[in-house]
Amino acid sequence: MLRNVVLKSKPSADYIFTHDNTIRHTKPFFQKYDTRTKGRMLGKSFIESFCAEYVVPEDVFMQYCEHDFIKLNKKRVEDANHIMGYKDSYQTEDVRTDKITTNFDSIEVIYEDDSILVLAKPENVPVHSMCL
Known part of the structure; x- marks a missing residue:
């Protein structure tokens, strides 16, 4: 059975949040x-x-x-x-700056059953079917 796994992270002073707090960038260093x-x-x-x-x-x-x-x-x-x-x-x-990371709190599960999971995800989040 598929489960929703949401990775949450604590806000940090090292990040700059943009786009309604869904995308975070590392501050340049x-x-x-x-x-x-x-x-x-x-x-x-x-x-x-x-x-x-x-x-x-x-x-x-x-x-x-x-x-x-x-x-x-x-x-x-x-x-x-x-x-x-x-x-x-x-x-x-x-x-330097790190790659863009996403705050996964905003990902919405549209539909889920034993064989399929449908998400409303930001466009910069890749999908890897082999990880499911």
Whole structure:
């Protein structure tokens, strides 16, 4: 027999609710990455190797450095033409958000019996028949 299973979660300060409190988004946050020099970067300037690696225009790279989104050896980038060596590393910050999740309190069961379950669900909730 099929049963209604509703996943409930407590509201959190980490979420922003939209669309009549049915869709919640994670608040944007900064993710920090610490990356060692890659072999293909050795002997090249930091700006040249970074821009080639991440396909970033040099003027955008310089703006990131000015706002401390990119650091070299955990320090502010003072010389973008620094030649990369084995012991160098660079740190980046990226704005991240998780995928959209749904507050399942709003899903309405239209019909249910031993062989079928009909729901009125939001369009972004996938249906997987193998899970039933």
